[in-house]
Amino acid sequence: MDKFLFGILPYLSVSILIIVSILRYRLHRFSFSSLSSQFLENRVHFWAMVPFHYGLIVVLLGHVMAFLIPRQILMWNAHPLRLFILETTALAFGLLTLVGIVGVMIRRGVHSKVRITTNVTDWILYVLLFLQIVSGIGVSIFMNWGASWFASSMSPYLWSLVKLEPEINFVSPMPFLVKFHIVTAYLTLLIFPLTRLVHILVVPLHYFVRQFQVVRWNYRKYPLEGEKHG
Amino acid sequence: MDVRSQIATVFHLDKCIGCHTCSIACKNIWTDRKGTEYMWWNNVETKPGTGFPTQWENQDKYKGGWEIKGGKLGLKSTSKSQFLPNIFHNPSMPTMDDYYEPWTYRYSDLFNAPEGEDQPTARPISMVTGRPIEIKSGPNWDDDLSGSSLYAKNDPNLEALSPVQREQLLAVEKLVLFYLPRICNHCTNPACVASCPSGALYKRGEDGIVLVDQKTCRGWRYCVSACPYKKVYYNWQTGKSEKCLLCFTRLETGQAPACFHSCVGRIRYLGVLLYDAELIEKVARLPKEKLIEAQRAMILNPHDPKIIEGARRSGIHDSVIESAQKSPVYKFVKEWKMALPPHIEYRTLPMLFYVPPMSPVMANKNKETLCGNSEDLFHDIKESRIPLAYLANLFGAGDEGVVLQALKKQKAVRWYRRHLTVGDVPENIADRMLKESGLDRHEAEAIYQLTSLCTFEDRFVIPPAHREEAIEMLKDPLEHKQEVGFGFLERPKRGL
Numbered sequence: 001m002d003k004f005l006f007g008i009l010p011y012l013s014v015s016i017l018i019i020v021s022i023l024r025y026r027l028h029r030f031s032f033s034s035l036s037s038q039f040l041e042n043r044v045h046f047w048a049m050v051p052f053h054y055g056l057i058v059v060l061l062g063h064v065m066a067f068l069i070p071r072q073i074l075m076w077n078a079h080p081l082r083l084f085i086l087e088t089t090a091l092a093f094g095l096l097t098l099v100g101i102v103g104v105m106i107r108r109g110v111h112s113k114v115r116i117t118t119n120v121t122d123w124i125l126y127v128l129l130f131l132q133i134v135s136g137i138g139v140s141i142f143m144n145w146g147a148s149w150f151a152s153s154m155s156p157y158l159w160s161l162v163k164l165e166p167e168i169n170f171v172s173p174m175p176f177l178v179k180f181h182i183v184t185a186y187l188t189l190l191i192f193p194l195t196r197l198v199h200i201l202v203v204p205l206h207y208f209v210r211q212f213q214v215v216r217w218n219y220r221k222y223p224l225e226g227e228k229h230g
Numbered sequence: 231m232d233v234r235s236q237i238a239t240v241f242h243l244d245k246c247i248g249c250h251t252c253s254i255a256c257k258n259i260w261t262d263r264k265g266t267e268y269m270w271w272n273n274v275e276t277k278p279g280t281g282f283p284t285q286w287e288n289q290d291k292y293k294g295g296w297e298i299k300g301g302k303l304g305l306k307s308t309s310k311s312q313f314l315p316n317i318f319h320n321p322s323m324p325t326m327d328d329y330y331e332p333w334t335y336r337y338s339d340l341f342n343a344p345e346g347e348d349q350p351t352a353r354p355i356s357m358v359t360g361r362p363i364e365i366k367s368g369p370n371w372d373d374d375l376s377g378s379s380l381y382a383k384n385d386p387n388l389e390a391l392s393p394v395q396r397e398q399l400l401a402v403e404k405l406v407l408f409y410l411p412r413i414c415n416h417c418t419n420p421a422c423v424a425s426c427p428s429g430a431l432y433k434r435g436e437d438g439i440v441l442v443d444q445k446t447c448r449g450w451r452y453c454v455s456a457c458p459y460k461k462v463y464y465n466w467q468t469g470k471s472e473k474c475l476l477c478f479t480r481l482e483t484g485q486a487p488a489c490f491h492s493c494v495g496r497i498r499y500l501g502v503l504l505y506d507a508e509l510i511e512k513v514a515r516l517p518k519e520k521l522i523e524a525q526r527a528m529i530l531n532p533h534d535p536k537i538i539e540g541a542r543r544s545g546i547h548d549s550v551i552e553s554a555q556k557s558p559v560y561k562f563v564k565e566w567k568m569a570l571p572p573h574i575e576y577r578t579l580p581m582l583f584y585v586p587p588m589s590p591v592m593a594n595k596n597k598e599t600l601c602g603n604s605e606d607l608f609h610d611i612k613e614s615r616i617p618l619a620y621l622a623n624l625f626g627a628g629d630e631g632v633v634l635q636a637l638k639k640q641k642a643v644r645w646y647r648r649h650l651t652v653g654d655v656p657e658n659i660a661d662r663m664l665k666e667s668g669l670d671r672h673e674a675e676a677i678y679q680l681t682s683l684c685t686f687e688d689r690f691v692i693p694p695a696h697r698e699e700a701i702e703m704l705k706d707p708l709e710h711k712q713e714v715g716f717g718f719l720e721r722p723k724r725g726l
Binding site for chain 1: 310313314317318319320323324325326331358359360361419420423424426427428429431432433434435436444445447448449450451454464466467468469470510697
């Protein structure tokens, strides 16, 4: 069982994530976004969306850093106070994310107009995210100093996955809650390309470098010599 | 000089009767789909009034358009540093409550109601949720000044008026209203295009029509808040923005847009303007009071050989240049200076222009006001029921002079024609009015013709779209010879 969940499922999820995302982008680009409902309801939207996104971004960034630079994290944690600061910060942003996802679910369930635009896939995703956030917070509360043990035992596991030599031994002795947290993460990646999460892949960063105005020509194929305006 | 061609429009407000035929024509063609029911790409507002969406001109609330930030032109609602932090929740996004929740009626109630004492009624049903709703307001709830204590009183354009003037405007015996039909202005410096992080909104190079590429739009919603005229709408069903297309599909086949075609009062004019695209940014950055003159200067004379040469160099087809020479819009905007841009202080440089409406003079004046014996022949314009300051806020960026000029010309033409047809206006008075408003008899005659006796061909001078040549520039037509007409939607080939 562990072999499937921690040795096969991650590869399955990531492959599906990549293949299906590409297929969806190519075949059904029209749907490649997160169907915003801010137009239908604005007030709760703020209290749900802002904590959810900012909380999640920071928490994810923490995971990624512990994965990429475990040694530096361990060095930072060598001092108990610094470890405590890191743990508390992580927990605070985790709670922020929880506030966000609960807000999202209440808003989706209660507000009649928003409910109309919510489909089954959305609900599956929200439940999965909720479970993941709750289990993550549970891990950080009940299994203290995760900032350190993530770096010392989860990072090697994840790296072993990257190297295509999965070392399940790192995960097998972990308590149920940790395993649960990992599996829900893989499941989220698995359904990622079928859900609204695909909007992460099309964050419009090119806006930073773009000119303000956009002009499209049907007739003139190339801009005139010395042309500056779009 | 970078000469570009723009399909521009003029709405003659003095002729608008507020019948909403334009709105219905547009609605039936474009916005009767799910998610678009609440949209009115074309709407007709009663002014004074709060419009659609409510108080759209209040940019403290909606943050539409451009502003000068430290000498530079920037969007009021967003910027390159703000767009990412605000992407999860757009702080200046209007919601459906600012428009209205669309509804229909459950007509089956009329047939299925049990027999009883009362007449059966059809219950209103929300077109969003499908559930019964209590209708509190809708589009044009303030039509013809209804509910004016709620709506007309809160018109943002009344700011420039003194409290006494405001009071007078809404006093029963002095009530005045006019209609303001609105579509997308297809601006030369569109804020919606500039705000779209995905680059889905664009201005067509050949004719300046502003469109939303539905496949590129990801529903980040910045265009909705950036457009100061609130003419980009969010389709809550598809999660994409939609807007007036100026019926480009009709234009490309030589037909006027649906709202133009159906206009009962014949108030709408459409034609090509040539303008210098190099000047856009410079003009949009000028101080408020210089904007109208600068935009006029940006519009080029299509009869000038140098401009024609420049237009050809930019790849503008001779037939389009010819169209520009006949353009009724060019005459109203540039030659006669009678048509003015709406709220040019938003700095999007709109390409829809309005001929401001005449209105009755104040009722508390004596007869002498009307008989024209006064030294100042145009004094009644200043005393008309719609205060000049109000019109100036709408069409003159606060400058009463340009509005006065436009109204003077309208009045002079009327009196000149009255001299010719009725004969009770002495020739010297008619000529003096023409002179004082800056017209000669020839021009007055032309204005009269284009205002009162205009045919379809006079009002709509549609340039050929030359899409066939556009294809040739991009692709070898022979290669695509079999692509039009009937064919296979999916390739019939099977297997590997």
